[in-house]
Amino acid sequence: MTVTLADVAARARVSPATVSRVLNGNYPVAASTRERVLRAVDDLDYVLNGPASSLAAATSDLVGILVNDIADPFFGIMAGAAQTQIGGPGDGSGRAGGEKLAVICNTGGSPERELTYLTLLQRQRAAAVVLTGGAIEDPEHQAAMTAKLAKLADAGTRIVFCGRPPLPEGDALVAALTFDNRGGGRRLTEHLISLGHRRIGYVAGPPERTTTRHRLEGHREALRAAGIGFAGGAEGAGTPEGPAVPDGPDGSGAPEPAAVSDGSEGPGGLHGPDGPGSLGEQERLTVHGPYDRRSGYEATLELLRRAPDVTAIVAANDTVALGACAAVRDQGMRIPQDISVAGFDDLPFSVDAVPALTTVRLPLFEAGARAGRLAMGKENPPPGGIATIAAELMIRGSTAPPRG
Amino acid sequence: MTVTLADVAARARVSPATVSRVLNGNYPVAASTRERVLRAVDDLDYVLNGPASSLAAATSDLVGILVNDIADPFFGIMAGAAQTQIGGPGDGSGRAGGEKLAVICNTGGSPERELTYLTLLQRQRAAAVVLTGGAIEDPEHQAAMTAKLAKLADAGTRIVFCGRPPLPEGDALVAALTFDNRGGGRRLTEHLISLGHRRIGYVAGPPERTTTRHRLEGHREALRAAGIGFAGGAEGAGTPEGPAVPDGPDGSGAPEPAAVSDGSEGPGGLHGPDGPGSLGEQERLTVHGPYDRRSGYEATLELLRRAPDVTAIVAANDTVALGACAAVRDQGMRIPQDISVAGFDDLPFSVDAVPALTTVRLPLFEAGARAGRLAMGKENPPPGGIATIAAELMIRGSTAPPRG
DNA sequence: CTGTTAGCGCATTCAT
DNA sequence: ATGAATGCGCTAACAG
Numbered sequence: 001m002t003v004t005l006a007d008v009a010a011r012a013r014v015s016p017a018t019v020s021r022v023l024n025g026n027y028p029v030a031a032s033t034r035e036r037v038l039r040a041v042d043d044l045d046y047v048l049n050g051p052a053s054s055l056a057a058a059t060s061d062l063v064g065i066l067v068n069d070i071a072d073p074f075f076g077i078m079a080g081a082a083q084t085q086i087g088g089p090g091d092g093s094g095r096a097g098g099e100k101l102a103v104i105c106n107t108g109g110s111p112e113r114e115l116t117y118l119t120l121l122q123r124q125r126a127a128a129v130v131l132t133g134g135a136i137e138d139p140e141h142q143a144a145m146t147a148k149l150a151k152l153a154d155a156g157t158r159i160v161f162c163g164r165p166p167l168p169e170g171d172a173l174v175a176a177l178t179f180d181n182r183g184g185g186r187r188l189t190e191h192l193i194s195l196g197h198r199r200i201g202y203v204a205g206p207p208e209r210t211t212t213r214h215r216l217e218g219h220r221e222a223l224r225a226a227g228i229g230f231a232g233g234a235e236g237a238g239t240p241e242g243p244a245v246p247d248g249p250d251g252s253g254a255p256e257p258a259a260v261s262d263g264s265e266g267p268g269g270l271h272g273p274d275g276p277g278s279l280g281e282q283e284r285l286t287v288h289g290p291y292d293r294r295s296g297y298e299a300t301l302e303l304l305r306r307a308p309d310v311t312a313i314v315a316a317n318d319t320v321a322l323g324a325c326a327a328v329r330d331q332g333m334r335i336p337q338d339i340s341v342a343g344f345d346d347l348p349f350s351v352d353a354v355p356a357l358t359t360v361r362l363p364l365f366e367a368g369a370r371a372g373r374l375a376m377g378k379e380n381p382p383p384g385g386i387a388t389i390a391a392e393l394m395i396r397g398s399t400a401p402p403r404g
Numbered sequence: 405m406t407v408t409l410a411d412v413a414a415r416a417r418v419s420p421a422t423v424s425r426v427l428n429g430n431y432p433v434a435a436s437t438r439e440r441v442l443r444a445v446d447d448l449d450y451v452l453n454g455p456a457s458s459l460a461a462a463t464s465d466l467v468g469i470l471v472n473d474i475a476d477p478f479f480g481i482m483a484g485a486a487q488t489q490i491g492g493p494g495d496g497s498g499r500a501g502g503e504k505l506a507v508i509c510n511t512g513g514s515p516e517r518e519l520t521y522l523t524l525l526q527r528q529r530a531a532a533v534v535l536t537g538g539a540i541e542d543p544e545h546q547a548a549m550t551a552k553l554a555k556l557a558d559a560g561t562r563i564v565f566c567g568r569p570p571l572p573e574g575d576a577l578v579a580a581l582t583f584d585n586r587g588g589g590r591r592l593t594e595h596l597i598s599l600g601h602r603r604i605g606y607v608a609g610p611p612e613r614t615t616t617r618h619r620l621e622g623h624r625e626a627l628r629a630a631g632i633g634f635a636g637g638a639e640g641a642g643t644p645e646g647p648a649v650p651d652g653p654d655g656s657g658a659p660e661p662a663a664v665s666d667g668s669e670g671p672g673g674l675h676g677p678d679g680p681g682s683l684g685e686q687e688r689l690t691v692h693g694p695y696d697r698r699s700g701y702e703a704t705l706e707l708l709r710r711a712p713d714v715t716a717i718v719a720a721n722d723t724v725a726l727g728a729c730a731a732v733r734d735q736g737m738r739i740p741q742d743i744s745v746a747g748f749d750d751l752p753f754s755v756d757a758v759p760a761l762t763t764v765r766l767p768l769f770e771a772g773a774r775a776g777r778l779a780m781g782k783e784n785p786p787p788g789g790i791a792t793i794a795a796e797l798m799i800r801g802s803t804a805p806p807r808g
Numbered sequence: 809c810t811g812t813t814a815g816c817g818c819a820t821t822c823a824t
Numbered sequence: 825a826t827g828a829a830t831g832c833g834c835t836a837a838c839a840g
Contacts, residue, residue, distance in 0.1 A: 050527040052833035054455035103507030354758040456817035
């Protein structure tokens with residue numbers, strides 16, 4: 001029923017090997033025979049059997065792209081960009097030539113699913129894997145990932161990180177593109193400070209993710225540099241520019257099931273015991289939650305309850321910032337007159353917020369495309385395997401000097 | 405180097421066949437031997453060879469999900485939802501059991517790439533394919549799609565349409581979930597009419613897509629029913645409730661390269677020759693463009709130039725509506741006091757627009773999940789193979805009665 | 809440049 | 825309930 005390579009060979013009056021060579025285009029074949037073969041392929045409407053091909057060649061044309069949440073444009077943009085470099089432009093015939101099959105795998109942010117997808121990809125003998133998004137800072141999971149990736153790597157799968165720090169023990173076989181989340185976070189808060197803000201609330205992402213930690217660290221670096229919210233020298237209060245620290249100083253080792261919480265403070269602690277100038281004060285002005293709109297909304301309400309005198313709110317990303325804006329407005333306050341709000345990522349909708357959102361632009365498309373090229377081996381890895389991608393501060397209408 | 409099923413068999417002191425049976429769980433195996441086999445698998449860190457398995461079994465565990473633009477949450481939400489039903493919950497071990505590999509393929513709206521991906525999936529002997537998004541109304545492409553899908557279908561691949569009308573000659577083998585775009589479009593415009601609007605601009609999507617046509621038809625149905633913008637009986641002006649019509653009455657058969665245009669009108673035709681009451685008048689109030697923000701912005705400027713007296717603008721979707729809002733504001737007009745704006749889809753950000761966007765809610769997540777279940781054979785196809793999914797009108801702050 | 813020969817690793821008969 | 829044998833369709837040496 002199904003037509004095989006042998007059928008094509010018979011019709012073209014050549015050997016199966018020749019047909020294979022024509023199809024893969026890796027060996028010299030006479031133009032005339034190539035013609036005959038291609039015609040036979042068209043006549044018979046032959047489609048290569050991928051599994052058989054992969055089995056024989058011990059490699060497949062699958063490339064996996066792992067994302068945390070494909071419904072989030074942050075990932076959609078990167079994944080789509082990567083796919084443009086991998087899928088090939090198509091020759092317009094729909095015949096599918098040498099292009100690879102770039103597939104996006106949605107982990108939902110779950111470590112288990114991340115590992116499962118990696119196994120599935122390993123099973124398929126994937127040619128490459130692109131890992132996007134913040135890594136989870138759980139030692140156990142990190143170890144499992146390191147082991148799994150090592151296996152993939154020495155099965156010949158190329159590993160590329162995109163917008164994600166490489167694993168501590170990462171082999172030299174991998175390339176990594178990481179965003180300057182810390183620098184971006186720092187510049188954003190510096191901007192607010194320069195406007196005159198002194199009490200700034202921070203709606204952070206899930207505590208166990210590297211992205212969350214880096215952005216928050218940048219924020220606190222800026223505060224500390226300005227002498228805000230930390231006592232004097234403030235030594236021992238975390239190591240902002242040090243290497244990966246599994247757990248932050250707030251000791252939030254376990255993932256927090258609750259939507260919004262900083263894990264320790266009781267309710268009603270407005271103007272709490274911690275005097276300004278202590279790290280505790282900064283922690284009180286920080287609320288963690290998932291990277292979604294609802295979290296931004298609720299966290300902001302909580303923040304305003306804890307500290308009604310904040311003059312600015314920095315959100316972990318633009319989506320969260322949108323929720324923050326809604327909460328601010330629902331409390332009857334105006335942006336930016338009564339309170340400034342800022343985001344991170346500069347997703348397409350951010351410029352359309354009213355007022356337009358001050359944020360930090362990450363070149364998501366460019367990074368995704370570059371990761372795709374790296375995965376295809378079309379581009380050489382950066383020196384040292386790691387490239388840091390700059391983040392650009394975008395100052396727009398949602399931030400202004402505090403009133404008075 | 406790489407451990408195979410035979411190695412596992414040797415270590416477990418059973419035959420390869422037994423290992424295969426344990427792994428696939430389709431045949432009875434004694435509990436004790438199963439234990440031994442599983443332990444050997446763990447000890448050896450064995451990972452099934454997907455290609456070999458697929459070759460022998462003549463089917464793979466790949467499921468393809470085709471989307472137009474993965475950076476658009478419209479597709480991201482559906483695709484992510486489908487994947488939740490396909491990827492399996494994961495057993496927490498990262499070992500990957502019987503779950504399938506759900507892969508998202510980004511066509512970028514290109515017919516060629518759509519076909520190419522289908523070929524790639526056919527090559528892989530995919531277990532199922534989910535097609536999302538509006539179809540392209542090009543007879544040639546439709547024929548190619550029909551042929552390709554027929555081949556996939558009788559190679560055993562399950563075909564599911566999601567938010568997309570089935571092909572004219574669609575086999576009974578496929579299931580289709582289609583959104584009530586026409587009904588949603590009609591109710592939305594009815595809402596505006598009931599508020600008192602009479603001159604309503606329409607920013608449509610690309611003319612060659614079914615989604616565009618259906619939404620526009622619903623819009624015009626409502627206008628006609630209210631006696632707006634069409635002369636009397638208006639027969640011969642398209643067949644809104646008829647079956648698929650390849651080309652609309654505006655004869656826009658070829659895709660339009662320009663970002664924004666209705667394909668025929670010259671510039672500067674404000675208050676043009678067509679008297680109100682003709683179809684030409686409606687066409688003058690309609691501008692086509694891609695489904696993106698920029699198009700919404702530019703099309704709206706064009707609309708306001710052509711007809712400064714419009715009191716409401718309906719956009720093809722929420723993203724376009726956001727661009728429309730920006731354009732309206734940049735012209736110094738307020739929403740909804742000076743002009744009402746409405747969208748379609750109810751994407752997550754729509755409720756955060758200021759004012760919140762009146763739109764038509766499509767249950768994207770639910771539809772995607774159902775499509776995923778259909779693709780897995782977990783759910784029976786709807787009677788007749790086609791289910792129409794209702795669209796719900798969401799009235800929010802961006803629409804209000806016209807001034808005066 | 810082209811044909812011949814062997815497997816690739818597994819699922820599946822058929823036996824037992 | 826388990827083992828032995830066969831072939832899925834293709835690529836990769838190796839000849840020629």
